[in-house]
Amino acid sequence: MALTTGFPLLDSLISEDKIVEFYSLDRELLTLFYHRVIAVSSPVQVVLVGERGGxxxxxxxxxxxxxxxxxxxRVRRAFKVEDVSQVLKVVRGEAVIVDPYQHRKCYSNIVKYLRLDGSRKYIFSFMDREREGSLFGAHSAGSILKLSRTxxxxxxxxxxxxTLGxxxxxxxxxxxxxRSESGLIRWII
Incomplete structure (x- = not known):
């Protein structure tokens, strides 16, 4: 199955991009969102960076x-910064990658392996991408999306x-x- 967010409008806007990055400072929201993406995109490969959780x-x-x-x-885990590149090197095909820039170093190697096979990748990062993200990653991603609570x-x-502003x-x-409904629009039509 293809990578999808499960939100048709959002999926149509990012459908042509090979690398899509979602980021947020709200760990709970981003975690909930990537769990949904993993579930609706399954079967899927997932790479988790870090020692715990994920x-x-x-x-x-x-x-x-x-x-x-x-x-x-299928889950693979990279514990140390050195492991991230090695794990990404063997991942072929579409994948969800959770927090690859967690260690805030080795950006160029990580990005190199994200782009290696040309398949779609959804990246989820717990950071303020505009302030502390890698320039390499920003140039490689077709779309960068910020999630925030309202x-x-x-x-x-x-x-x-x-393609969009x-x-x-x-x-x-x-x-x-x-769960969604048309809301007031059903009364207008």
Whole structure:
């Protein structure tokens, strides 16, 4: 199955990009979002960078149940900064990569292996991409999207896109769990 966010509008905007990066300072929101992406994109390869945490199998299973998906998820973990390049070197095909820039060094090698096979990659970073992100990664990504909370949910800001200018797309909190309705628009039409 192809990488997807499960949000048709968002997917249509980033469908042509090989490397798409999602970032946020809100760890809870980004974690929830990438669990959803992993579940709806399964079968999928996932690379986790760091010693602890990263993937909650129960949350992925819940999302798979919500969306009626049963695909396999193959997980690889990179513990140290030196491991990131080595793990990315062997990943072939589409993949979700969680926090590859966590160590804030070796950017050029990491980006080199992200681009190596030319397949789509979704990257999720817990950082302020505009202030502390790698320049290599910013040049390689087709789209860079910022997730942030709003009063009634969250928004996705398209910070960089090959085809679009800056754009904000708001979502209600429950939409991440697959519940949405047309709201007032049903009364207008």
């Amino acid at each position: 993937l909650d199998p129960n949350m992925v299973e819940r999302f798979q149940r919500i969306y009626g998906v049963t695909g396999e998820i 009063k009634g949910g969250f928004k996705v800001e398209i910070i960089k896109s090959v 800056r754009l904000e797309i708001p979502f209600a909190t429950w939409e991440i769990f697959g």
